[in-house]
Amino acid sequence: MIKIVVSLFLVRIMFMGMQQEDYGFWALMWSIFGYAVLLEFGLGVTIQKKSAELMEHNRIHQLSKLFSTYLAVYFIIAVMIALSTIVLSFNIESLFVLSDTEKVHEYMLALLVFGLGSAAAFSLGFSAEILVGLHLLKARNLVNTLFVILNAVLLWQCVVWDQPLHIFAAVAVATQFLNNLLFLFVAKHHVRELKFSWKLIDFGDVRRSMQFSLSAYLIMFSNIIIFRTDQIIISAVAGVTFVGLYQIAARVAELFRQFATQFHESLGTKAAMLNARSDKEALSSLLMHSNKIVSAVATALFIPMFLFIEELLMLWLHINDAQTILVARILLVSMYVLVVFRSSMVQVLLMNNKHIELMKIGLLEATVNVILSIILVKQYGMVGAAIGTLLPNVILALFYNIPATLKYSGVNIGEYLRGYLFPFAAVFAGTLYLGYLLKGLIVPDAIIKLGFDAVLVMLVFSLVYGIFTFPKEAELLYKKIRRA
Incomplete structure (x- = not known):
């Protein structure tokens, strides 16, 4: 409920405080990088399922292997997101219909900041899935709520001080990165035996889980298309x-x-x-x-x-x-x-x-x-x-x-x-x-x-x-x- 109330006020402040095309490009960035989760290939659902099963049988050592493996995997995917962002930002004019050509460089910078910051936040994104699997939803929701409020206050100040779009992007991705980082500390606090070690990384586990992960990935892929593609189609056509x-x-x-x-x-x-x-x-x-x-x-x-x-x-x-x-x-x-x-x-x-x-x-x-x-x-x-x-x-x-x-x-x-x-x-x-x-x-x-x-x-x-x-x-x- 807090998230909904904060979102209502924040959307009003940003929609009425920003130029219409600036707000449109802001919404477009969220749509584009909503696709970034596709690069995790359904591993998030796999983490939830496996961590829930491991906790049910109290297999903490296996949980540490899961933790270490997917931290490495998410970091590799984050590098891919960062590289894709660089390519996308330099082709912005050819991909989208922009009425104000003078803002191309500003939008390019905003896209670059948003994409690289999203990559950094994504590298720790598995931490939220671990908390869901461990059934620590209360702790996860508390952390999320704190950062939702912090993000809203900072973006509101960006509107008040009439900041350029790349500052908005920096605020949004920085709060998400810190949010995910705190998730790691929460998981460690509740399962003190949980640890990260390079020796525990087992990419074979990823391979063995791939059928379930890819199926979950394609389910998520279809949801992303259903809820995100409309805005991209509208931007290209209208x-x-x-x-x-x-x-x-x-x-x-x-x-x-x-x-x-x-x-x-x-x-x-x-x-x-x-x-x-x-x-x-x-x-x-x-x-x-x-x-x-x-x-x-x-x-x-x-x-x-x-x-x-x-x-x-x-x-x-x-x-x-x-x-x-x-x-x-x-x-x-x-x-x-x-x-x-x-x-x-x-x-x-x-x-x-x-x-x-x-x-x-x-x-x-x-x-x-x-x-x-x-x-x-x-x-x-x-x-x-x-x-x-x-x-x-x-x-x-x-x-x-x-x-x-x-x-x-x-x-x-x-x-x-x-x-x-x-x-x-x-x-x-x-x-x-x-x-x-x-x-x-x-x-x-x-x-x-x-x-x-x-x-x-x-x-x-x-x-x-x-x-x-x-x-x-x-x-x-x-x-x-x-x-x-």
Whole structure:
């Protein structure tokens, strides 16, 4: 929640305090170096899975070998990122449509700083994966929160002092590097026997894990394409200026995802531990019950965001552009479908060696997404890119993810519809309608009113959903309240 609030203020400060093309290039840099994680070839998920399994069996020496090996591997990949950055920065004019040619050198320097700094931060990026695998999510989130706040304060000062773009880049990558460095100290503090040694490096372990890593890599590759490529396609077809508006619309969906998927990280490591015990029954139960929790969290946030997105963009960034508002709604719906009907199953199945199947589905979705985006952006601009993201997402949710979830859990379609989907849909529709009526009664023309409306809608949904979905828990809570 802190990250979301800080992001809301920071995006507003930067969007309104920077020139539109400068902000567009800033968003473009984040999109480009979002692809840097592809160079880790899925090793991050491998680290999470293996470290969770090793801790489950208390094999600390093997954990040190894992630590040492992937520190070396990530350093090698960081060198590759640095070299690629140098090549990219000297070809900036030929790759992107820049309306202000006088800023080419400034953008080149910013790209160079951002890329080299990202390489340095990436070299320690495995540390976050170690913490997730060790189930130290509280410690990791605390460190992340501190650096999110520090990064926001420093970038705010850059806007206040009207700093050039390369200073913004230096601040962003420096805070990320220090963040990852502190992760290493946290891991060492919690597992004191953990150590790094050149003698423990075992590249053979990387080779033996390569099938799982490459499958996880291709799944991640498809996600990067789905969520990052739209902005690059728009910059090449329509110009960098439009990237900033699309990034704002996408930012709303991304903030929703950050909040709604916090549960997924602990779900993945728990699934890996249960897989190490070969407890299939517990895994099936975990999958079905976690979906109810994910649905509750995601929907409680989605409904007010969808209803009040127009007012939010106006009060937040003074944006009343109809196309940007429509794009934000489409991307928000797409992200909601992904979180509620797909993400939980992917987390569990990936940690249970179903990576080949997930890889094929991910590559299919990414391919369709890119083709649709290229075709539709030429005809409909930003809206076309958003539709290209939504359509394959919805189709796969209906015809792959939901059936696969039921098959894996041993739940028949009738039980799923009666026990989950129909009650959920009824509560969703009822809350959406009540929220629409509320919007007409209390016009959210100020931040305080907007927040009041949003919280009220969230409370209504949470109360009704809890009664319908968790009747036994709701009855116990009611009895406690009466006794009190």
